[in-house]
Amino acid sequence: xxxxxxxxxxxxxxxxxxxxxxxxxxxxxxxxxxxxxxxxxxxxxxxxxxxxxxxxxxxxxxxxxxxxxxxxxxxxxxxxxxxxxxxxxxxxxxxxxxxxxxxxxxxxxxxxxxxxxxxxxxxxxxxxxxxxxxxxxxxxxxxxxxxxxxxxxxxxxxxxxxxxxxxxxxxxxxxxxxxxxxxxxxxxxxxxxxxxxxxxxxxxxxxxxxxxxxxxxxxxxxxxxxxxxxxxxxxxxxxxxxxxxxxxxxxxxxxxxxxxxxxxxxxxxxxxxxxxxxxxxxxxxxxxxxxxxxxxxxxxxxxxxxxxxxxxxxxxxxxxxxxxxxxxxxxxxxxxxxxxxxxxxxxxxxxxxxxxxxxxxxxxxxxxxxxxxxxxxxxxxxxxxxxxxx
Numbered sequence: 001x002x003x004x005x006x007x008x009x010x011x012x013x014x015x016x017x018x019x020x021x022x023x024x025x026x027x028x029x030x031x032x033x034x035x036x037x038x039x040x041x042x043x044x045x046x047x048x049x050x051x052x053x054x055x056x057x058x059x060x061x062x063x064x065x066x067x068x069x070x071x072x073x074x075x076x077x078x079x080x081x082x083x084x085x086x087x088x089x090x091x092x093x094x095x096x097x098x099x100x101x102x103x104x105x106x107x108x109x110x111x112x113x114x115x116x117x118x119x120x121x122x123x124x125x126x127x128x129x130x131x132x133x134x135x136x137x138x139x140x141x142x143x144x145x146x147x148x149x150x151x152x153x154x155x156x157x158x159x160x161x162x163x164x165x166x167x168x169x170x171x172x173x174x175x176x177x178x179x180x181x182x183x184x185x186x187x188x189x190x191x192x193x194x195x196x197x198x199x200x201x202x203x204x205x206x207x208x209x210x211x212x213x214x215x216x217x218x219x220x221x222x223x224x225x226x227x228x229x230x231x232x233x234x235x236x237x238x239x240x241x242x243x244x245x246x247x248x249x250x251x252x253x254x255x256x257x258x259x260x261x262x263x264x265x266x267x268x269x270x271x272x273x274x275x276x277x278x279x280x281x282x283x284x285x286x287x288x289x290x291x292x293x294x295x296x297x298x299x300x301x302x303x304x305x306x307x308x309x310x311x312x313x314x315x316x317x318x319x320x321x322x323x324x325x326x327x328x329x330x331x332x333x334x335x336x337x338x339x340x341x342x343x344x345x346x347x348x349x350x351x352x353x354x355x356x357x358x359x360x361x362x363x364x365x366x367x368x369x370x371x372x373x374x375x376x377x378x379x380x381x382x383x384x385x386x387x388x389x390x
Contacts, residue, residue, distance in 0.1 A: 042207025
């Protein structure tokens with residue numbers, strides 16, 4: 001443990017000890033263990049949330065994954081994002097020889113051995129990613145998705161400069177930095193907001209001597225907040241996911257309402273037969289593209305049929321996506337095998353394995369039906385509105 005690795009900040013009758021760690025350094029693991037044993041603080045605060053601690057502590061966590069429940073709750077996109085982070089972490093670990101987060105787990109383990117209370121101070125990854133996505137202007141979300149995919153399949157060996165930078169960051173911050181400085185709002189959410197969130201949790205912890213184990217990239221910002229006497233942002237604000245604009249909500253419901261009203265207008269003015277033709281056209285022009293997208297994902301035959309049957313309905317409901325139903329059927333009839341769930345973080349970076357790994361194929365069944373269905377919907381809307389013209 002070097003003198004520069006710990007910064008002592010007095011706050012009233014309390015002492016906050018900030019230990020900045022390198023998340024991919026074996027030396028940091030040793031420093032953390034030594035700091036907890038030597039300093040014997042009243043409380044140890046760790047840059048983790050419960051989900052990350054469970055994932056780092058339990059190598060068999062994938063075996064307990066309830067995929068059906070995740071899809072039903074609409075959390076599959078969150079799982080995909082977490083897997084992208086896990087894939088990035090795995091790549092970091094392979095090139096540095098140290099599993100990211102090992103020093104944080106060591107802090108929890110040693111504190112437990114000594115009977116020292118542990119406080120998990122980091123914000124949930126799901127919340128961080130949700131705020132990052134919501135605060136990104138919609139015009140740049142496609143660019144953001146492209147940047148994430150580019151980083152996912154990037155296999156450029158890391159040089160010494162890059163490895164040095166990684167040792168000063170946590171895994172989430174490092175992944176975001178790979179996108180460059182194109183998305184300042186993401187850096188605000190990932191770095192600055194988490195500085196405030198963790199500082200607030202540390203100040204709320206008990207004990208006169210508190211040891212906070214955080215990534216070295218967060219230490220300067222948190223030290224400034226702690227020593228400056230300025231209160232960190234309220235936690236309630238930092239965990240709130242901004243709702244979509246009301247404009248998009250109105251548009252989302254008005255378009256399906258106009259389509260249904262158009263069916264009714266055609267039926268009233270041109271007869272039931274003409275309305276039936278319009279409805280049939282809508283079913284075909286939305287259902288067939290969804291089935292095609294599911295077929296491209298090598299989906300189960302019943303998943304393909306589900307795409308055909310559900311797309312005409314989900315396109316009339318802005319809160320439902322056909323991919324949720326196709327992925328649910330795919331997961332039900334072709335659930336992933338244990339070895340595929342264990343290797344998914346590695347397989348995620350290889351495009352051909354997206355079709356051979358059953359878990360990734362479920363993701364494809366979730367993603368691929370959407371775009372062709374949307375294109376078909378546009379054709380359908382055009383056809384229906386043309387039918388209103390005398």
